Amino acid sequence: MKKYTIKDIAELAGVSKGTVDRVIHKRGKVSQKALDKVTKILGEIDYQPNPIARNLKNNKVYQIFVVLPDPKEDNFWAPCVEGVNQAVEEFRSFLVDIRLFFYKPTSTASFKEVNKKVLELEPDAVLLSPLFHKESISAVNNYRSAGIVVSTFNSQIVLEEAINYVGLDLYQSGRVAAKLMHTIVPDTHDIVICHFDETLNNAIHMQQKEKGFRDYFSELDGADYTILTLSVDQTNPDLSLVNFLKSQDKAFGFFVTTSKSYNLVEMLQGQRQKNIKVIGYDLLDENIDLLKKDMISFLIHQSPRTQTYLGLTYLIEHFLFNKEMPNKKLLPIGIVNSENLITYL
Known part of the structure; x- marks a missing residue:
């Protein structure tokens, strides 16, 4: 032939x-x-x-850039860098150029500036963590208009045309947190959804978690829970929490939608009885320490290292081996407590 x-x-x-x-x-x-x-x-x-022969014959070096928040400012993202490094090591012998770009996790201006720089460099693909929803939609549209392949991780954005995503089903993770909270908080008490970090109306990942959490309780028959929302003021988080607790003396369970559960526990010290229940996300060292002490009841593990590793691998294999990327790769929702923590470390 x-x-x-x-x-x-x-x-x-x-x-x-x-x-x-x-x-x-x-x-x-x-x-x-x-x-x-x-x-x-x-x-x-x-x-x-023959994708391997084609790649070598053309001497084509595929550039894949990873855009994520700076782990020096939020150490949740440190495992993501480890995932990138793992992919770099595995594909070291292929013609792939992988670069990391960091933006400030609290600054939309930084996000836009970094993505503008990446766009000007014209890579073949971008793996993006879309922390800010509106700005992310604009960035993705700019990349696509330039013929750049885009995949996202950690937070999913909704566009008319599907975009590849690796991460948790965030809505379902909120429902899982609600189910856990239901088992440890009596229904005569109030439950607080606590948002840290980004502005809520531009953080789709926090909105999805809250919606899943609220939907679970709204579907319960005969339960008498009051679900409240607290967006902690980052300029004076202690004062905003103290003022909230003064007006909500029945608050007993706290669901933290980001990795900042340890911040909440620290602020709660001395404010209330010690048996307040906290459920949050991510195996940060500070959260792990409090989980061991049963000051956090459960943590939901989002596997950040695996997210970036898989996201990069799908892109690399798409270019090198012409493999089709999955439109959506949902990772298992890990439920971690003090008893099974060792299996996740």
């Missing part, structure tokens, strides 16, 4: 080699007429590319 080259296909279809390359690799813009011609020829010859 004849081995067809891109040059052969271009001559048969009456188009340029560049057009054939864009069709085969599904990147860049191609007219519908050219797409139909090339697709017809590919079907007739049953073209099967």
